[in-house]
Amino acid sequence: MENKPDGRRVRMTKMLLKNALIDIMKNKSIHMVSIKEICEEADVNRSTFYRHYDTQYDLYDEIIEDIASDIGAIYKNDYTTVDFLTKVLEYMESKRETILVILSDNGKVSLGEAFVLFTGRFIDHNNTSELVTYVLEFIAAGLTSIIWSWLNKENRRPASDVARMLHNLMMHGVGRVIRLSGVIKEMKEKEEKEN
Secondary structure (H helix, E strand, O other), rough: OOOOOOOHHHHHHHHHHHHOOOOHOOOOOOHOOHHHHHHHHHHHOHHHHHHHOOOHHHHHHHHHHHHHHHHHHHHHHOOHHHHHHHHHHHHHHHOOOHHHHHHOOOOOOOHHHHHHHHHHHHOOOOOOHHHHHHHHHHHHHHHHHHHHHHHOOOOOOOOOHHHHHHHHHHHHHHHHHHHHHOOOHHHHHHHHHHH
């Protein structure tokens, strides 16, 4: 009878491989990453890699699945929309390097597509009109862009502030967010000073 691999050792190996792939993808597209590179970065034998994954894409997809699962677990809680967005943003901030790599051009899909594909899991396409699907995809792509910009800043606003802004944007539109932020007032004051 063959001994089953130790669960902790398997989790550790997978974590090493995932971290190695993310580190490599900071500078290189997933399409250019070799399994040899991943194994060298993780200090893991190729046979060990193949025990868990067939390709680098399988490893990448598991990273995406882990993130989707974690966000799905947040989604299952009975949070208000703002609290849900805050928790998701805090989670993304805790996984900042991974999220930025996945949403970068080095991932398998472009920035907007990645988030749209992810959020599409929560849309019931059979019971949602085509127009509503377009609107939801538009919102998802916009959210992705905002999250990308937010995570790229060293001195980021707190997740709760960004969550409130995102909620206002989704529920009340761009015009209200701009009015609430005072941007229009500042622009008018600047124009008056220039004239």
